Amino acid sequence: MLASDLTIEYPAHGPSPAFVAVRGLDLRVQPGEVLGLLGESGSGKSTIARVLAGQFLEAPRGDVHPVITGGDAEVFGESLRKLRRRDADRLMFEVGYVAQDASENLPPNFTVSEIVAEPILLRDRHYNRKALEARVVTMVDAVRLPLSVIPRYPYELSAGQRQRLAIARALVLDPALLIADEPTAAIDALVRHSIIDLIRELQEHSAFSALVISHDLAVLRRIADRIAVLKDGVLVGYGTIDDVLANPLHPYVERLASELVGLSGASEQD
Numbered sequence: 001m002l003a004s005d006l007t008i009e010y011p012a013h014g015p016s017p018a019f020v021a022v023r024g025l026d027l028r029v030q031p032g033e034v035l036g037l038l039g040e041s042g043s044g045k046s047t048i049a050r051v052l053a054g055q056f057l058e059a060p061r062g063d064v065h066p067v068i069t070g071g072d073a074e075v076f077g078e079s080l081r082k083l084r085r086r087d088a089d090r091l092m093f094e095v096g097y098v099a100q101d102a103s104e105n106l107p108p109n110f111t112v113s114e115i116v117a118e119p120i121l122l123r124d125r126h127y128n129r130k131a132l133e134a135r136v137v138t139m140v141d142a143v144r145l146p147l148s149v150i151p152r153y154p155y156e157l158s159a160g161q162r163q164r165l166a167i168a169r170a171l172v173l174d175p176a177l178l179i180a181d182e183p184t185a186a187i188d189a190l191v192r193h194s195i196i197d198l199i200r201e202l203q204e205h206s207a208f209s210a211l212v213i214s215h216d217l218a219v220l221r222r223i224a225d226r227i228a229v230l231k232d233g234v235l236v237g238y239g240t241i242d243d244v245l246a247n248p249l250h251p252y253v254e255r256l257a258s259e260l261v262g263l264s265g266a267s268e269q270d
């Protein structure tokens, strides 16, 4: 994945004027790398995730979808600026996407089995049923869910289990790139690390590239090889976590670095 001078805008709608959410972004996720995208609320992280996952050609009723108004991004050589509906469907099968609210938006009337199997059937509705069942078992097991959840519905699972289910669904087609938007946001602190460690473990096993988004540096420290720091839609830090924090190029990064020093000072005193 390569973004060059990428600018993304929400067009004017109703009384709301047009809004540039991401400006002049240069970003690359290398093959097999986990890149962390860090930034405070409203900095444009979800907009980038949605665009890079190719899920920006449609918007929910009454809303607008983001538009690439400058530069471009390429995902597996596909220009997102020129993306058409047909290409977006194909991209959906190549990029695993865990949206920010994925675990809360799982189809309520589908069982775990149907939810994990759905992307396979969308790609090939004649897929062999026995192979499909076997793939569901493999994925449920891979995300460390008990096989007893297979006939259950999302509302019967805990928030952490639903998140594992969303990850299983995103990875069922063996994507070469995973985009995970705040994968630990809806989960209590105790389970948070286990979800992040699970993504890292799956990534190491299957060697996919990943863009993991979080507002929490501690989360990214656990998983990312490098980070990109976003502030008000602009990249203000990019590199290994240690390099970015050691050479802050923006007051926001400086603040992050000093907060971290404060934290480690506090833990030394404990």
Ligand SMILES: Nc1ncnc2c1ncn2[C@@H]1O[C@H](COP(=O)(O)OP(=O)(O)OP(=O)(O)O)[C@@H](O)[C@H]1O
Binding pocket: 010, 016, 019, 021, 039, 040, 041, 042, 043, 044, 045, 046, 047, 048, 063, 064, 065, 100, 215
């Ligand atoms: N549909 C929309 N129309 C207009 N502006 C929008 C729309 N969706 C998001 N924005 C604006 O774009 C900016 C970036 O939003 P985005 O959701 O990408 O941020 P974020 O970093 O993911 O925030 P959070 O961590 O809170 O999810 C925000 O200022 C937001 O208000």
